[in-house]
Amino acid sequence: MQDFCEIRINGGEPQRVPRDQKLSDLAKKVYGEDYEKAYLAIYNGKLTELTQDVREDGTIDFLSSANKDGQRAYRRSLVFLMHKALHELFPEEKPTVFVQFSLGDGYYCTFGEGRKATKKLLSELKRKMKEIVTLDLPITKKTYPTVEATELFARGGMPDKEKLLHYRSNSSTNIYEIDGIHDYFYGYMVPSTGYLKSFDIEPFDQGFVLRFPDNEGVIEAFDPPVKLFSVLKRTREWALAMDIDTVGALNDAIAGGRTKEIILMQEAFMEERIGALASEIAQDSNRKFVMIAGPSSSGKTTFSKRLSIQLKARGLSPHAVSLDNYYLDHDLMPVDENGQRDFEALECLDIEQFNSDMTRLLKGEQVTLPIFDFVAQKRAPEGIRMQLSDNDVLVLEGIHGLNDKLSYSLPKESKYKIYISALTQLAIDEHNPLSTTDGRLIRRIVRDARTRGTTARETIAMWDSVHRGEKKNIFPFQESADAMFNSALIYEMAVLKIYAEPLLYGIPSDCREHTEAKRLLKLLDYFLPMPTENIANTSLIREFIGGSCFNV
Numbered sequence: 001m002q003d004f005c006e007i008r009i010n011g012g013e014p015q016r017v018p019r020d021q022k023l024s025d026l027a028k029k030v031y032g033e034d035y036e037k038a039y040l041a042i043y044n045g046k047l048t049e050l051t052q053d054v055r056e057d058g059t060i061d062f063l064s065s066a067n068k069d070g071q072r073a074y075r076r077s078l079v080f081l082m083h084k085a086l087h088e089l090f091p092e093e094k095p096t097v098f099v100q101f102s103l104g105d106g107y108y109c110t111f112g113e114g115r116k117a118t119k120k121l122l123s124e125l126k127r128k129m130k131e132i133v134t135l136d137l138p139i140t141k142k143t144y145p146t147v148e149a150t151e152l153f154a155r156g157g158m159p160d161k162e163k164l165l166h167y168r169s170n171s172s173t174n175i176y177e178i179d180g181i182h183d184y185f186y187g188y189m190v191p192s193t194g195y196l197k198s199f200d201i202e203p204f205d206q207g208f209v210l211r212f213p214d215n216e217g218v219i220e221a222f223d224p225p226v227k228l229f230s231v232l233k234r235t236r237e238w239a240l241a242m243d244i245d246t247v248g249a250l251n252d253a254i255a256g257g258r259t260k261e262i263i264l265m266q267e268a269f270m271e272e273r274i275g276a277l278a279s280e281i282a283q284d285s286n287r288k289f290v291m292i293a294g295p296s297s298s299g300k301t302t303f304s305k306r307l308s309i310q311l312k313a314r315g316l317s318p319h320a321v322s323l324d325n326y327y328l329d330h331d332l333m334p335v336d337e338n339g340q341r342d343f344e345a346l347e348c349l350d351i352e353q354f355n356s357d358m359t360r361l362l363k364g365e366q367v368t369l370p371i372f373d374f375v376a377q378k379r380a381p382e383g384i385r386m387q388l389s390d391n392d393v394l395v396l397e398g399i400h401g402l403n404d405k406l407s408y409s410l411p412k413e414s415k416y417k418i419y420i421s422a423l424t425q426l427a428i429d430e431h432n433p434l435s436t437t438d439g440r441l442i443r444r445i446v447r448d449a450r451t452r453g454t455t456a457r458e459t460i461a462m463w464d465s466v467h468r469g470e471k472k473n474i475f476p477f478q479e480s481a482d483a484m485f486n487s488a489l490i491y492e493m494a495v496l497k498i499y500a501e502p503l504l505y506g507i508p509s510d511c512r513e514h515t516e517a518k519r520l521l522k523l524l525d526y527f528l529p530m531p532t533e534n535i536a537n538t539s540l541i542r543e544f545i546g547g548s549c550f551n552v
Contacts, residue, residue, distance in 0.1 A: 003018070003019040003020075004016040004017060004018055004019060005017050005018075005019050005054050005055070005056060005057050005058075006057045007026075007054065007057065007058060007059070007060055008058070008059045008060070009026070009030055009059075009060050009061075009062075010030070010060075010061055010062060011059075011061070017054050018054070019053075019054055019055065020053045020054065020055070021053065021054045022050065022051060022052070022053055022054075023041050023043070023048065023049075023050040023051070023052055023053070023054065023060065024050035024051060024191045026054065026060070027041075027050060027062055030062065031062075036194065036195045036197070037064045037065070037217075038050065038062035038063065038064055038070075039063055039064060039065070039070040039073045039074055039190045039195065040062075040063040040067075040069055040070055040073050040188055040190075041060050041061060041062050041063060042059075042060070042061040042063065042515075043058065043059075043060050044056070044058035044059060044060075045059075045510065045512075045514075045515075046515070047069055047188065047515045048188075049141070049188045049189065049191070050190070050191045051139075051140070051141065051191050065213065065214075065215050065216075065217065066215050068464075069188075069515075071212075071215075072187055072188075073187065073188050073189055073190055074190060074195070074196070074212065074213075075107070075212055076185045076186075076187055076188075076189055076432075077139060077189045077190045077193075077195065077196055078196050078199055078210065078212065079099055079107070079185075079210070079431050079432075080139065080176060080178060080183050080185065080189065080431070081129050081132060081133070081178070081193055081196050082097060082109075082125070082129060082210060083097060083181065083183055083431060084132060084137075084178045084179070084181045084193075085125055085128040085129040085131075085132055086125065086128075087181050088128050088132070089121075089124055089125065089128055093113075094156060094157030095111070095112070095113070095115070096111065096112030096113060096157060096158070096430060097109055097110070097111055097112070097430070097431075098110050098111075098112060098427075098430055099210075099427065099430065099431050099432070099433050100207070100232075100236060100427065100433065101232050101236065101423075101424075101427070101433050101436075102433060102435070102436065103204075103209055103224060103225065103228070103229055103232070104209070104211075104223070104224055104225055105211055105212055105214065105219075105220065106202075106209040106210050106211035106212055107209065107210045107433060108204065108205075108207055108208075108209055108229070108232075109207050109208055109209070109210055110206060110207035110208075111207070116206075117203055117206065117207050117208045119203060122201050122203055122208055125201060126200075126201045129196075129199070129201075132178075132193050133193050133194060133196050133197055134194075135193065135194075136192050136193055136194030137178050137179050137192060137193045137194075138178075138191065138192045139176055139177070139178055139189050139190065139191060139192055139193065140176065140177050140178075141174050141175070141176050141177075141189070142174070142175055142177065143172050143173070143174050143175075144172065144173055144174075144175050145171065145172055145173075146165055146168050146170060146171055146172060146173045149165055149173040149175055149184065150162050150165040150166060152175065152182060153165065153182075153184070156182065158429070158430055160246045160248055160249075160427070160429040160430045161183075161184050161429045161430060161431075162248075163246065163248030163249065163251075163252065163429075164184075164246065164247055164248040164428065164429045164526060165184070166248065166251075167248065167251045167255075167526070167528060168525075168526070169525065170525075176189055178193065183431060184429070184431075184432075185431065185432060186428055186432045186522065186523065186526075187519065198212075198213040198217050198218075198219060199211060199212065199213070199219070200219050200222075202222045202224075204224055204229075205229070205233070209222070209224065225478065225479050226479070227419075227478070227479050227481065227484055228423075228478060228479065228484065230484075231423060231484045231485075231486050232423055232486075235423060235425045235486050235488070236425055238269060238425065239425035239426065239490055242262075242265065242490070244262065244425075244426070244490055245425070245426065245427065246426060246427050246428065246429055247426055247427070247428050247429070247434070247493075247526045247527060248429065250426060250490070250491065250494060250527070250528075251494075251526075251527065251528045254491075254494060254528045254530050255528060259491070259530055259531065259534060260534045262490065262491050263491065263534050263535055263536075263539075264534075266489050266490050266491060267536060267538075267539060270487075270489070270540070271306075273485065273486075274303070274306050274307055274310050274485070275310050275313075277307060277310070277418065277483055277485065278307060278310035278311045278313070278314055279314065280416075280483070281311065281316075281393070281416050282311065282314040282315070282316055284413070285390070286411075286413040286414055287393065287413070287414065287415070287416045288361075288362060288388060288392070288393055288394060288414045289358065289393070289394050289396055289407070289410060289414055289415045289416070290307070290311075290318070290393055290394065290395045290396065290416050290418065291396050291401035291402065291407065291415055291416070291417045291418070292304055292307075292395065292396065292397045292398075292401055292417075292418045292420060293397070293398065293399055293400065293401035293402045293403075293417075293418075293419060293420070293474055293477070293481075294419055294420035294421045294474065294487075295421055295440060295467075295470040295474050295475070296440060296444055296466050296470065297422065297440040297441070297443040297444040297447065297544070298420045298421045298422050298440065298487050299420065299422065299443075299487040299540040299543055299544075300397050300420055301397070301543060301550070301552045302538075302539075302540045302542070302543045302548065302550055302552055303420055303485060303487060303540065304320060304395050304397050305320075305550045305552075306538065306540075307395065307418075308320065308395055311393065311395075315391060316391050316392070316393050317389070317391045317392045317393070318392075318393050318394075318395045319386065319392060319393070319394050319395065320395050320397070321369065321394050321395065321396050321397075322396075322397055322398060323349065323354075323396055323397065323398025323399075323400060323401060323406075324372055324374075324398060325369065325370050325371055325372045326349045326350045326351075326353060326354045326370060326372070327343075327348055327349060327350070327372045327379075328348055328349065328350050329377070329378040329379060330377035330378060333345075333347075333348045334347045334348065344399060344469040344472075344473055345473075346400050346403060346405060346406060346473065349400065349406065350370075351405070351406060351408075353370070354406065354407070355407065355408060355409040355410070356409075357369060358394075358407065358409070358410055359409050359410065361386065361387070361388045361394070362388070362410065362411075362414060364387065364388065365387065366385060366386070366387040367385070367386055367387070368383040368384065368385050368386075369383055369384040369385075369386055370383050371383055371384065399469075399470075399473050399474055400473060401417065402417050402419060402474070402477035402478065402480055402481055403473070403477050404480070416482050416483075417480065417481045417482050417483075418481055418482065418483050418484070418485055419477075419478045419481035419483070419484045419485070420484070420485045420486075420487055421436065421440075421478075421484075421486065421487065422436055422439050422440050422443065422486070422487045422488040423436050423486045423487075423488050424436050424439050424488045424493075425486075425488060425490050426490065426493070428523075428526060434493075436488070437467065438520065438523060439488060439492070439493065441459075441460070441463055441520070442493070442496050442500050442520060442524070443492075443496065443544045444459055444463075444544075445459045445460070445500055445503055445504070446496055446499040446500050446503070446544050446545060447543065447544040447545075449499075449503050450499075450544075450545075450546055455503070455506070455507075456500075456503040456504050456506060456507055456513075456517065457506075457507045457508075457511060457513045457517075460507075460513040460516050460517065461512075461513055487540055489539070489540065489541055491530055492541050493523075493524065493527050494527045494528060494529060494530035495529075495530050495532055495535070495541060495545060496524075496541075496544070496545070497524045497527050497529050497530075498529050498530075498532070499545055500520070500524060501521065501524055504517040504520055504521050504524075505517075505521070532545065532547075535547075537549040538550070
């Protein structure tokens with residue numbers, strides 16, 4: 001007699017499901033021909049691959065591309081598919097493809113061994129990937145002793161994975177396989193290659209972009225962010241020149257006693273870039289408004305202060321102005337579709353007042369700038385009197401700084417727009433890029449716990465909302481910036497690890513944020529911890545871990 005479990009699927013009524021049935025087979029019964037839209041599942045509160053069996057009563061919620069964990073699984077699996085296809089094309093070799101970093105809706109990739117990303121090769125690669133999708137080969141997982149896994153990748157010609165696992169504290173490692181080809185990934189995968197029907201490959205620069213579908217399974221027209229790519233490529237090349245381009249390489253440097261050298265070189269590189277921006281601003285006397293914007297936890301405050309110091313060194317008189325001071329009173333702010341005040345909407349700012357004040361300042365008039373009282377949620381009765389002389393510049397920082405709708409009345413030549421973000425130079429290994437969004441989230445967890453008393457659970461809970469606001473109000477304008485600044489420090493995850501891990505371990509296992517906490521803890525586990533005593537009090541990372549000489 002067959003044994004059954006009582007399962008509530010996707011919030012529906014409880015139903016009897018055969019024990020030991022695979023979740024992938026259950027998804028086929030639930031979704032019919034659309035079963036391939038389910039990539040993972042939450043089984044009794046735990047993120048689970050569809051290759052797992054039904055074992056106990058409870059709830060199962062299937063995750064599609066509309067869910068960020070589902071998206072991650074699809075992307076990882078697509079990289080593995082690409083790796084498998086390359087081995088099919090060059091069966092007598094150990095071909096390598098490097099996933100360098102995220103770019104728009106895909107990953108920028110290059111080939112190893114001097115192999116060029118010609119249109120012919122990319123066409124063959126895409127054709128072979130489609131062929132493997134049609135074969136619907138299973139993606140299986142097997143647990144190896146970490147020592148054996150390390151040797152497996154050494155033989156397979158993947159030294160970055162070999163180096164990464166050398167520092168792995170866990171005695172065992174999960175390895176994935178597609179028809180004899182092995183790989184290691186930071187996270188879960190889809191059940192088989194048949195799920196990976198939607199993708200594209202576009203030649204770009206010296207490599208190519210492996211492109212992903214959107215939430216609806218559609219691949220949009222290729223429109224790469226060229227300025228962002230230039231910054232990512234430059235910082236990646238700098239990391240390669242330092243011989244620290246992967247987590248394993250950073251761990252080697254820390255274990256080898258190079259921490260002081262790494263810190264000094266990183267700070268010198270960053271200061272040189274800030275100085276170059278200041279020089280460019282100072283070269284044109286028409287530039288009166290330096291407008292800085294970037295996503296959450298990019299280090300905008302420290303950057304603005306360090307830029308101001310460099311501007312002073314070039315004979316200018318910078319004045320910091322927060323665009324938040326132009327907030328409308330609380331009861332005048334617009335509401336979103338849920339009836340909540342949308343504090344990130346452009347319409348929350350007094351745009352007319354801002355343009356009037358800035359135009360008058362540009363004419364040399366004296367103006368009283370507003371101050372917003374965040375406790376009272378309204379404009380304070382007092383203000384800041386200001387008048388610009390020939391050497392004065394305003395350093396304006398706020399999420400809408402790059403949006404010309406905010407500063408519509410100001411002449412283009414009077415503005416210098418800077419986009420800042422933490423664009424990590426590291427990759428986990430050959431096929432696993434380090435997410436810049438994860439880096440910013442970990443920064444925010446550490447900073448908010450220290451300065452605002454916010455728990456890691458609370459920060460994670462609000463992060464999706466923060467990220468949606470960035471996609472709407474910041475990212476669309478990044479390519480309009482006159483300059484981009486990368487605020488990521490090559491060593492920062494090794495430092496943040498010390499502060500973030502206790503906060504993440506404090507998230508209870510029975511809450512929904514625990515899954516994300518586990519994922520971030522796994523990421524931090526790849527890094528050796530790095531001491532902080534050699535980090536200067538002017539360093540941007542001090543904005544998050546404490547000890548900054550600036551009022552941040």
